Amino acid sequence: MATEGPDDFGTRQLPKCPTGIKGLDQITSGGFPSGRPTLVCGGAGCGKTLLGIEFLVRGATEYDEPGVLLSFEETDTEVKQNVRSLGFDLERLIADKKLRLDHVRVERSEIEETGEYDLEGLFVRLGYAIDTIGAKRVVLDTIETLFSALTDHTVLRAELRRLFRWLKSKGVTAIITGERGHGEGLTRNGIEEYVSDCVILLDHRVVNQLSTRRLRVVKYRGSTHGTNEYPFIITSRGISVLPVTSLVLEHSASRERVSTGIGRLDVMLGGRGIFRGSTAVVSGTAGTGKSSLAAHFVDAACRRGEKCLYFAFEESPSQIVRNMESIGVRLDEHVKTGMLRFQAARPTLHGLELHLAVAHEAIEDFHPSIVVLDPVTNLMAAGGLSDVYSMLLRLIDYLKGCGITTLMTTLTSAGAVLEATETNISSLIDTWILLRDTESSGERNRGLFIVKSRGMPHSNQVREYRITDHGLEILDVYVGGGGALTGSARLAQEARDRAEEMLRNQEFQQKHAEMEAERAAIAAQITSLQAKLKVTDHTIRVADSEEELRQAKVAADRDAMAKSRYADQATPQNTRLKEGSQ
Amino acid sequence: MMDENDDRSEKNWELRLYVAGQTPKSLKAFANLKKICDEHLAGQYRIEVVDLMLSPQLAEGDQILAIPTLVRKLPEPVRKIIGDLSNTERVLVGLDLRPVA
Incomplete structure (x- = not known):
C-alpha cells in the first residue's frame, strides 16, 4: 500500500487538511496531514470526541468534505445530543448526506471467540460508510475500546496497523482518538505506534480550583508546528484553541x-x-x-x-x-x-x-x-x-x-x-x-x-x-522652580501671574502716556518754528521788492537827468564805454 | 450462494454467518458450523450466510466487526461468536448448547 508519496520529499509542504477549529489550524500551520490519520489522545473529559466531531462538522459545513464518525463508545443519539448544545445540528448534516454516524457496539459478554478471525467487518462497515457519502474525513472514537472487547491482541494490533494503512490508501483524513495511558505511553494500548504522522495531546488540569484544558502537538511529521501547550476552551460554538503567543506577529498596523x-x-x-x-x-x-x-x-x-x-x-x-x-x-x-x-x-x-x-x-x-x-x-x-x-x-x-x-x-x-x-x-x-x-x-x-x-x-x-x-x-x-505646579500651588501661581501682568500693564500705560506728551511737545515746537519760517519768508520777499523799486527809481532819475543835459540815449554800449572810460 | 434452507422441521434455531468473500477462514467457519449444527441441532436450524462484500450495508445492523461472525438470532438472546469456529467446545458454549463446565 502506498503510504509515503513522493510529495514527502523536497521542500514542498505536506498537504494539509484544515480542521476549521479556531486556533488549531494556526498551531499546525494549516491543519492535519491530509489523507493521513492523526492521533488525538487525552484523559477522560478532555474533549477528544468533541474535537473529532467538530472536525467533521467543520469539514462538512465549511470545506465541503463529508465525514464519517465511527463511534465505539456513544450511540448515535447520544452523540447528537451531546453536541447539540454547541450548535451542531448533526441530524441535518446526516439528512444532507454530509455526515454519517455509525455506532460500533462491542460487548465482551456477548462475544465468544473461537479460532481465527480478522476485523474485515469493521473495514467493510467503514468502507461502506465512506463510499455512500463520499467521505473525506473519518473519526474513530475511541478505537481502543476494542482492546477490552477482544482478547486476541495480536490479531487486533495487526488489524489496526492494517486499518491505518487502509485509511491512508483511501485518502481520507482521519482522527483516531485514544485514552491517555497511565504509564509511559501516550495511549493506554500504545496505538501511537501505528499512527505516526501527527499526534495531538489534550489535557485537562485543575490548578487553584480552576480548570484549564490544554492542547499540544506532540509530533507532526513533515511539518512545522507550534510546540507549546496551548490552552483551549469549549465554548458554545465549539473548541477554540488560543495560541499563547501567535506563531507570527503579523497584525497589520493601521495608520488611522x-x-x-x-x-x-x-x-x-x-x-x-x-x-x-x-x-x-x-x-x-x-x-x-x-x-x-x-x-x-x-x-x-x-x-x-x-x-x-x-x-x-x-x-x-x-x-x-x-x-x-x-x-x-x-x-x-x-x-x-x-x-x-x-x-x-x-x-x-x-x-x-x-x-x-x-x-x-x-x-x-x-x-x-x-x-x-x-x-x-x-x-x-x-x-x-x-x-x-x-x-x-x-x-x-x-x-x-x-x-x-x-x-x-x-x-x-x-x-x-x-x-x-x-x-x-x-x-x-x-x-x-x-x-x-x-x-x-x-x-x-x-x-x-x-x-x-x-x-x-x-x-x-x-x-x-x-x-x-x-x-x-x-x-x-505651570512649571515653577521645583517642578510642575498643581492644585493650590498652581492657583497661587496663576494669581501671581495675573498680578504681575497687571503691574506690567500699568507701567506700560504710564510710559505710553509720557511718550505721547513728549511727542505733543515736539509737534508744538515744530508748529512754532514753521510760523517763524513763514514770517521770515515774507520779510525776505518785501525787502526784495523794495530793492527793485529803488533800482527802477534810480534808473528813471538818471534818464531824466540825462534828458535834461541833452545827453545821448543811454545804451548798454554807451553806458559800458562811458563807464569803462571813467 | 451458500444459503442453506432446511425446511424439514421447525426452525427454532436461526443462525447467521457473516463473511467477507470466500476466504479460507470463511469457508472453514461455514464447514465447522455445518458440522456442529448437524451434530447437535439436526433438523432444527437454519443458516443464513451474509457476504459483506456483496451487501456491506448489513454489517451495521448486527454490529459486525470481526469476520467471520456467527450470530444466533433465535432463540433469544442474541449471541455472537467470532472466529473460524474451530474450537467446537467454545462454539457450543457460545450457542448455549452446553453449560460452561
Missing part, C-alpha cells in the same frame, strides 16, 4: 488615529490620539479617574458611530452609567442606540480561560471596533500572575488580530512603583497613560502623563487634570 475623547490628551499623543487597533493602558491608583477616562473614550467612539464593548470587572453597568453621568458623560444613550454594550462579570465568577472564552464570544457576537477592559487587574483574583499575563497576551493578540482598538485600565496599588504595572503588561501595550496622585502642600492633585506611545511623538509633560461635572479636563502646565 482614534481620538481618546479628550482633546488635550489627543494633542499630547502627537495631536491625533492613539492608533486604530492599538492597545492602550491607563494605569493609576484608586480614584484617579481611570474609568472616567475610559468613559470619555467610549463616548467619543459611540458619537463617531463605532461600536464599543465594555468589559466591567468591578462595577455593574448601571453603576458605571450613573457614575459617568456625574461627570457629564451619558453612556446610557449609547446603550439605548445599541452602540455600546456592557459585559459585566465578577472576575471570580469563572476561571481565566472562561473569561477569555466569554470575551471571545462577546466580541465575535457584537463586532465592536473599541473594547474596554475595566480593570484588568481584577482578573488577578481569578488566576496567578503569569496566568493573567498569558491570558491578556492572548486577548490582546486576538484583539489586534481583529483590528480592535483596546483600552485597559489597571489599578496600581498605592505605594508600589507606579511604572511597574501589576502584570508587567507593558511590553504588550502600545500606549501607556499613567494617572497619578501627587501629594504636596497638604493636598492631593491628579497628574497625567504618557509613559510610552509607540510610533508617535508624544508629550513628555506631567499634566494636571481635574474631574469636573462636564468631564475630565486637562489643565495648563
Whole structure:
C-alpha cells in the first residue's frame, strides 16, 4: 500500500487538511496531514470526541468534505445530543448526506471467540460508510475500546496497523482518538505506534480550583508546528484553541488615529490620539479617574458611530452609567442606540480561560471596533500572575488580530512603583497613560502623563487634570522652580501671574502716556518754528521788492537827468564805454 | 450462494454467518458450523450466510466487526461468536448448547 508519496520529499509542504477549529489550524500551520490519520489522545473529559466531531462538522459545513464518525463508545443519539448544545445540528448534516454516524457496539459478554478471525467487518462497515457519502474525513472514537472487547491482541494490533494503512490508501483524513495511558505511553494500548504522522495531546488540569484544558502537538511529521501547550476552551460554538503567543506577529498596523475623547490628551499623543487597533493602558491608583477616562473614550467612539464593548470587572453597568453621568458623560444613550454594550462579570465568577472564552464570544457576537477592559487587574483574583499575563497576551493578540482598538485600565496599588504595572503588561501595550496622585502642600492633585506611545511623538509633560461635572479636563502646565505646579500651588501661581501682568500693564500705560506728551511737545515746537519760517519768508520777499523799486527809481532819475543835459540815449554800449572810460 | 434452507422441521434455531468473500477462514467457519449444527441441532436450524462484500450495508445492523461472525438470532438472546469456529467446545458454549463446565 502506498503510504509515503513522493510529495514527502523536497521542500514542498505536506498537504494539509484544515480542521476549521479556531486556533488549531494556526498551531499546525494549516491543519492535519491530509489523507493521513492523526492521533488525538487525552484523559477522560478532555474533549477528544468533541474535537473529532467538530472536525467533521467543520469539514462538512465549511470545506465541503463529508465525514464519517465511527463511534465505539456513544450511540448515535447520544452523540447528537451531546453536541447539540454547541450548535451542531448533526441530524441535518446526516439528512444532507454530509455526515454519517455509525455506532460500533462491542460487548465482551456477548462475544465468544473461537479460532481465527480478522476485523474485515469493521473495514467493510467503514468502507461502506465512506463510499455512500463520499467521505473525506473519518473519526474513530475511541478505537481502543476494542482492546477490552477482544482478547486476541495480536490479531487486533495487526488489524489496526492494517486499518491505518487502509485509511491512508483511501485518502481520507482521519482522527483516531485514544485514552491517555497511565504509564509511559501516550495511549493506554500504545496505538501511537501505528499512527505516526501527527499526534495531538489534550489535557485537562485543575490548578487553584480552576480548570484549564490544554492542547499540544506532540509530533507532526513533515511539518512545522507550534510546540507549546496551548490552552483551549469549549465554548458554545465549539473548541477554540488560543495560541499563547501567535506563531507570527503579523497584525497589520493601521495608520488611522482614534481620538481618546479628550482633546488635550489627543494633542499630547502627537495631536491625533492613539492608533486604530492599538492597545492602550491607563494605569493609576484608586480614584484617579481611570474609568472616567475610559468613559470619555467610549463616548467619543459611540458619537463617531463605532461600536464599543465594555468589559466591567468591578462595577455593574448601571453603576458605571450613573457614575459617568456625574461627570457629564451619558453612556446610557449609547446603550439605548445599541452602540455600546456592557459585559459585566465578577472576575471570580469563572476561571481565566472562561473569561477569555466569554470575551471571545462577546466580541465575535457584537463586532465592536473599541473594547474596554475595566480593570484588568481584577482578573488577578481569578488566576496567578503569569496566568493573567498569558491570558491578556492572548486577548490582546486576538484583539489586534481583529483590528480592535483596546483600552485597559489597571489599578496600581498605592505605594508600589507606579511604572511597574501589576502584570508587567507593558511590553504588550502600545500606549501607556499613567494617572497619578501627587501629594504636596497638604493636598492631593491628579497628574497625567504618557509613559510610552509607540510610533508617535508624544508629550513628555506631567499634566494636571481635574474631574469636573462636564468631564475630565486637562489643565495648563505651570512649571515653577521645583517642578510642575498643581492644585493650590498652581492657583497661587496663576494669581501671581495675573498680578504681575497687571503691574506690567500699568507701567506700560504710564510710559505710553509720557511718550505721547513728549511727542505733543515736539509737534508744538515744530508748529512754532514753521510760523517763524513763514514770517521770515515774507520779510525776505518785501525787502526784495523794495530793492527793485529803488533800482527802477534810480534808473528813471538818471534818464531824466540825462534828458535834461541833452545827453545821448543811454545804451548798454554807451553806458559800458562811458563807464569803462571813467 | 451458500444459503442453506432446511425446511424439514421447525426452525427454532436461526443462525447467521457473516463473511467477507470466500476466504479460507470463511469457508472453514461455514464447514465447522455445518458440522456442529448437524451434530447437535439436526433438523432444527437454519443458516443464513451474509457476504459483506456483496451487501456491506448489513454489517451495521448486527454490529459486525470481526469476520467471520456467527450470530444466533433465535432463540433469544442474541449471541455472537467470532472466529473460524474451530474450537467446537467454545462454539457450543457460545450457542448455549452446553453449560460452561
